[in-house]
Amino acid sequence: MEQQGKKGVMIVNLGTPSLPNKKEVRLFLKKFLSDKRVIDLPRFVWLPILHGIILNVRPKKSAKLYQEIWQEEGSPLKIYTEAQQKSLQKELADYSVKYAMSYSNPTIEQVLAEFDQQKVDDLTVIPLYPQYSTTTTASIYDCVTQYYQxxxxxxxxxxxxxxxxxxxxxxxxxxxxxxxxxQEKIDLLLFSYHGIPVSYVTKGDDYPNRCNRTTKAVMSHFTELPYQQTFQSKFGPSQWLTPATDETLKKLPSQGIKKIAVITPGFVSDCLETIEEIESENKGYFIDNGGETFHYIHPFNADPDFSRFLAQLV
Known part of the structure; x- marks a missing residue:
């Protein structure tokens, strides 16, 4: 029986296909890439590209990648988000704590309706994105406010x-x-954040500054350790934030950087962009070009310390 209460907390992450097959990946990508906050192009330009090309080509390729990271219980992102919700509920016994996904189930609208049924009259919404961006955090804000309109x-x-x-x-x-x-001495610590198009920054998205603030705060505690900040997951032909993670990792060994650790501070749960893109694909670039040691520092995932931090935010 669910806890009845006047106060609620909703943590929100991006979402994931329900199954690692072409059909479910297509449904997920259709919803994700139809969000005007994610793709800031005129609809008459973007929708023919989305429906005519991307949704006919990308789902098959993405489904294969999801199959590589899929666990017995399902998508890693969903598994860890559920674990974070359950752990946070233990931290906040007097609250009703739920999780939602922007582009998959349970949807933000579904979860807000559940809070309505519980007669929650004080609600805290926590997007699981440490660095604000219009493409992520603002999209959640849009969805919440549209529901209450x-x-x-x-x-x-x-x-x-x-x-x-x-x-x-x-x-x-x-x-x-x-x-x-x-464990080991490294030559460099690499911060890899999810990228966004430069045009979004030109229009006022403060995301690069938020990433810089994270990196600067962390490195104030490691003053002797060399580091770099890069951006990953470029999508489409437009100019994105640089330097790119993949291109950087290809070049580092030739610069004498043979032992590195990579951390992805923009992700609080492992997902396709961390497990497949960083730990597999980008590790391959580094090793193939002469790198020797590649440590991938996983996100918080089910670490109860992260849930205690979320409780402090509430």
């Missing part, structure tokens, strides 16, 4: 839009890095 009852809303340099978040990242440094 149609409702008579409006709870007191607390929307946590960023925690890029929150001391407890930085402390968790430092703890992860120290675990690697105890």
């Amino acid at each position: 149609k409702k008579s009852h409006l709870p007191t809303l607390h929307f946590i839009n960023d925690y890029c340099d929150h001391p407890l978040y930085i402390e968790l990242l430092i703890k992860q890095i120290k675990k690697v440094l105890v």
Whole structure:
């Protein structure tokens, strides 16, 4: 029986296909890439590309990649988000804690409806993106506000839009890095953040600055350790934030950087972009070009310390 309460917390992540097959991946990509916050192009330009090319080509390729990372219980992103929700519920016994996904089930609308049924009148929304961007955090804000535009009852809303340099978040990242440094000496620590198109930044998206603030806060504790900041997951022909993670990893060995650790501070759960893209594809680029040691520092995943941090945010 679900806890009845006046206060609620909703953590929100991107979402994931329900199964690693072409049909389900296509449904997920259709919803994701139809979001105007994600693809900021005129609809008459973008929709023919999406429906005419991308949704006919990309689902098959992406499905194969999802099959490589899929676990017995399902998608890693869903598994870890559920674990974070359950752990946070233990931390906040007086709250009703739920999780939602922007582009898959349970949807934001479905979860907000459940809070309505519980008569929650004080709701905290936490996007699971440490660095604010219009492409992620703002999209969740849009969805929440659109839901309540149609409702008579409006709870007191607390929307946590960023925690890029929150001391407890930085402390968790430092703890992860120290675990690697105890094991082996590295030549470089690489921060890899999900990229966005440069045009979004030109229009006012503060995302690069938020990433810089995270990196700077972490490196203030490792003043002697060389580091670089890069951006991954470029999609489409437009100019994205640079330097690119993949191109950087191809070049580092020729610069004498043979032992590295890679951390992805924009992700709080492992997913396709971390397990397949960083730990497999980009590791391959580094090793194939002469790299010797590649440590991938996993996100928080089911670490209860992360849930304790979320409880502090609430």
